[in-house]
Amino acid sequence: KLVSKKWKAKPTTVDLGDGIAIKDGDMAIISGPCSIESEEQIERVIAHLKENNVTMMRGGVFKPRSSPYAFRGLGMEGLKLWHQHAKAAGIKIVTEVMQVSQIEEMHDYVDVFQVGARNTQNFNLLDELGKIDKAVLLKRGISGTIEELLQSAEYVFSGGNEKLILCERGIRTYERASRNTLDLNAVPILKSKSHLPVVVDPSHGIGIRDFVPQMALAGVMAGADGIIYESHEHPDQAYSDGQQTLNFTQSSELIGYIRKIFEVR
Ligand code: PEP
Numbered sequence: 001k002l003v004s005k006k007w008k009a010k011p012t013t014v015d016l017g018d019g020i021a022i023k024d025g026d027m028a029i030i031s032g033p034c035s036i037e038s039e040e041q042i043e044r045v046i047a048h049l050k051e052n053n054v055t056m057m058r059g060g061v062f063k064p065r066s067s068p069y070a071f072r073g074l075g076m077e078g079l080k081l082w083h084q085h086a087k088a089a090g091i092k093i094v095t096e097v098m099q100v101s102q103i104e105e106m107h108d109y110v111d112v113f114q115v116g117a118r119n120t121q122n123f124n125l126l127d128e129l130g131k132i133d134k135a136v137l138l139k140r141g142i143s144g145t146i147e148e149l150l151q152s153a154e155y156v157f158s159g160g161n162e163k164l165i166l167c168e169r170g171i172r173t174y175e176r177a178s179r180n181t182l183d184l185n186a187v188p189i190l191k192s193k194s195h196l197p198v199v200v201d202p203s204h205g206i207g208i209r210d211f212v213p214q215m216a217l218a219g220v221m222a223g224a225d226g227i228i229y230e231s232h233e234h235p236d237q238a239y240s241d242g243q244q245t246l247n248f249t250q251s252s253e254l255i256g257y258i259r260k261i262f263e264v265r
């Protein structure tokens with residue numbers, strides 16, 4: 001496989017421009033709400049990130065919701081608004097693309113296209129993302145094996161797009177005490193098998209706000225090249241995933257710990 005270390009021993013650096021990159025030997029921090037909700041929310045989150053020298057913001061404008069009646073995102077209007085503010089602040093945008101037809105319209109407003117856990121095996125989407133010159137963050141499927149994640153990555157990479165990041169976000173197991181089971185085993189295994197950077201999403205991984213920080217730090221110790229997690233000024237009022245979203249105080253504290261732990265790793 002082209003994504004394997006056997007093919008390419010040197011770790012892949014995903015360069016986002018302006019001196020911002022996701023790569024081996026570094027610790028990327030990607031933080032922001034589950035959903036982009038309003039201009040005010042965008043401004044608050046960006047101010048929070050800037051305070052903490054975080055340069056990558058996550059947020060959904062097209063949301064894959066289990067129920068069709070749940071909030072499904074602000075769409076292109078929200079993305080354009082977000083892009084204005086993020087660009088002015090020097091912050092990179094990480095956001096989910098759900099279908100092929102969205103790639104073109106989103107392209108100029110996105111720095112990293114996220115492929116969600118429900119789309120990890122949407123091979124048509126992966127094929128198309130393989131043809132563009134824009135970074136892709138590929139999440140592990142809800143019930144996907146490590147091998148299947150690597151095979152999905154192969155679709156994008158073999159199409160010619162080498163700006164690819166792998167993400168462990170928890171898998172569905174028999175355990176119901178947590179939303180998913182964050183499989184930290186995947187981190188050293190992926191790092192040993194592939195030259196691609198690996199990030200951990202503890203928010204979807206455990207799904208319980210107060211336990212997100214320790215799982216994030218466990219991800220750092222497991223060898224992750226970055227952490228992506230959900231933050232919001234008022235998590236209880238968030239339109240989606242509030243139960244697993246950190247408030248700004250928790251978020252600032254976590255950022256400090258991530259950097260400290262990474263330093264001594
Ligand atoms: C998200 O990042 O908000 C999300 C929907 O993630 P996942 O695809 O991992 O469930």
Ligand code: MN
Pocket residue numbers: 034035204230240241
């Ligand atoms: Mn979410």
